[in-house]
Amino acid sequence: xxxxxxxxxxxxxxxxxxxxxxxxxxxxxxxxxxxxxxxxxxxxxxxxxxxxxxxxxxxxxxxxxxxxxxxxxxxxxxxxxxxxxxxxxxxxxxxxxxxxxxxxxxxxxxxxxxxxxxxxxxxxxxxxxxxxxxxxxxxxxxxxxxxxxxxxxxxxxxxxxxxxxxxxxxxxxxxxxxxxxxxxxxxxxxxxxxxxxxxxxxxxxxxxxxxxxxxxxxxxxxxxxxxxxxxxxxxxxxxxxxxxxxxxxxxxxxxxxxxxxxxxxxxxxxxxxxxxxxxxxxxxxxxxxxxxxxxxxxxxxxxxxxxxxxxxxxxxxxxxxxxxxxxxxxxxxxxxxxxxxxxxxxxxxxxxxxxxxxxxxxx
Amino acid sequence: xxxxxxxxxxxxxxxxxxxxxxxxxxxxxxxxxxxxxxxxxxxxxxxxxxxxxxxxxxxxxxxxxxxxxxxxxxxxxxxxxxxx
Ligand code: SF4
Numbered sequence: 319x320x321x322x323x324x325x326x327x328x329x330x331x332x333x334x335x336x337x338x339x340x341x342x343x344x345x346x347x348x349x350x351x352x353x354x355x356x357x358x359x360x361x362x363x364x365x366x367x368x369x370x371x372x373x374x375x376x377x378x379x380x381x382x383x384x385x386x387x388x389x390x391x392x393x394x395x396x397x398x399x400x401x402x403x404x405x406x407x408x409x410x411x412x413x414x415x416x417x418x419x420x421x422x423x424x425x426x427x428x429x430x431x432x433x434x435x436x437x438x439x440x441x442x443x444x445x446x447x448x449x450x451x452x453x454x455x456x457x458x459x460x461x462x463x464x465x466x467x468x469x470x471x472x473x474x475x476x477x478x479x480x481x482x483x484x485x486x487x488x489x490x491x492x493x494x495x496x497x498x499x500x501x502x503x504x505x506x507x508x509x510x511x512x513x514x515x516x517x518x519x520x521x522x523x524x525x526x527x528x529x530x531x532x533x534x535x536x537x538x539x540x541x542x543x544x545x546x547x548x549x550x551x552x553x554x555x556x557x558x559x560x561x562x563x564x565x566x567x568x569x570x571x572x573x574x575x576x577x578x579x580x581x582x583x584x585x586x587x588x589x590x591x592x593x594x595x596x597x598x599x600x601x602x603x604x605x606x607x608x609x610x611x612x613x614x615x616x617x618x619x620x621x622x623x624x625x626x627x628x629x630x631x632x633x634x635x636x637x638x639x640x641x642x643x644x645x646x647x648x649x650x651x652x653x654x655x656x657x658x659x660x661x662x663x664x665x666x667x668x669x670x671x672x673x674x675x676x677x678x679x680x681x
Numbered sequence: 682x683x684x685x686x687x688x689x690x691x692x693x694x695x696x697x698x699x700x701x702x703x704x705x706x707x708x709x710x711x712x713x714x715x716x717x718x719x720x721x722x723x724x725x726x727x728x729x730x731x732x733x734x735x736x737x738x739x740x741x742x743x744x745x746x747x748x749x750x751x752x753x754x755x756x757x758x759x760x761x762x763x764x765x
Contacts, residue, residue, distance in 0.1 A: 407732075436732065437733050464731065464733060471696075471697075474700075512736070515685070515729065515736050515737050567739065574736055576719065580717070580718065666684075
């Protein structure tokens with residue numbers, strides 16, 4: 319077997335872990351923002367390689383998980399009651415709404431389709447001009463350029479049967495919401511690499527300054543993550559709190575200016591409700607009024623739905639790093655990937671799913 | 682979902698004003714990718730692709746290493762072996 323990829327190479331993992339052990343003298347609590355990073359950490363058991371003084375908390379960076387139940391209910395209502403072709407990423411189909419999920423809606427006859435890209439949904443709209451096509455647009459800043467391009471394409475092609483049901487979220491406002499809590503335990507942050515690929519690193523500077531936390535932009539491979547932890551701990555040990563980039567092969571200071579420009583054309587910041595966290599001002603991207611024709615919530619008259627989350631699910635605490643899946647009384651008992659009670663058990667980036675998949679927790 | 686995968690551009694074609702698309706080779710699997718956010722990319726470049734859209738151009742060496750990893754994605758890797 320050849321393992322050419324240096325970012326997974328055991329020797330290098332070991333070398334970075336050793337450097338980290340040498341750097342660490344005090345107790346530190348860090349948070350990795352992105353669910354992709356959480357997944358790598360659990361998959362490779364990276365937390366077991368850390369010095370005992372370091373605690374890693376899992377953050378809110380799973381877009382499927384933070385989509386509020388109201389939006390899921392709306393997507394289901396669009397698919398069932400408005401006869402639309404509802405397109406979405408595969409993970410969204412099994413996220414429980416108040417009553418059932420999109421997969422159940424499909425089995426009851428609704429036209430729900432899984433797509434790989436929002437641009438595939440534009441193609442479906444082009445091929446079904448007599449039908450309404452809605453793409454359920456969830457995601458962080460990484461996904462925003464693709465969703466912006468979908469609207470720009472539909473606009474240029476005059477596809478007035480295409481719209482987005484938007485639940486776009488952004489990382490800095492949710493970090494701010496976590497950091498400003500007086501009992502916040504997080505002392506250092508591993509920022510999400512691919513979000514910064516689009517948006518750059520500068521927008522984290524005010525946060526690092528205001529809350530005196532080091533923020534290190536970190537990748538996803540084992541070596542990347544340990545290297546991010548090491549850079550973050552080094553800052554903490556030296557009493558610094560800066561924005562540093564541990565993923566420079568992919569992330570540039572200004573991000574991708576073309577992508578940012580497209581996002582800006584189509585979207586503007588607005589208040590967004592996060593599952594389990596609540597409404598955070600300026601934490602979401604909504605469609606600008608110039609493109610309002612492509613906004614599913616304006617296009618369809620959606621009735622008020624009384625939405626409810628499963629009372630047993632503690633995903634709100636989990637997404638804020640305040641609890642771990644093993645603290646959830648129904649983890650592995652009533653809640654499993656085959657029968658998920660909350661979004662973190664569904665998504666490939668959800669922490670409950672990662673814990674389950676890699677056999678964590680005794681129950 | 683913020684997963685992004687590296688691939689190598691085979692060809693580039695304009696779609697409509699300032700929108701580009703191209704065929705990208707992901708370790709042998711070819712897919713159409715929107716290249717509008719990397720208009721400076723040319724065939725042969727490696728790009729990082731997220732949900733059908735290239736979000737950055739990668740330095741070549743790094744991309745080759747990431748591709749090697751993809752080829753081996755089917756193989757379960759025990760870290761402990763190498764570490765003990
Ligand atoms: S284990 Fe299930 S019920 Fe518990 S927090 Fe995770 S998703 Fe929610």
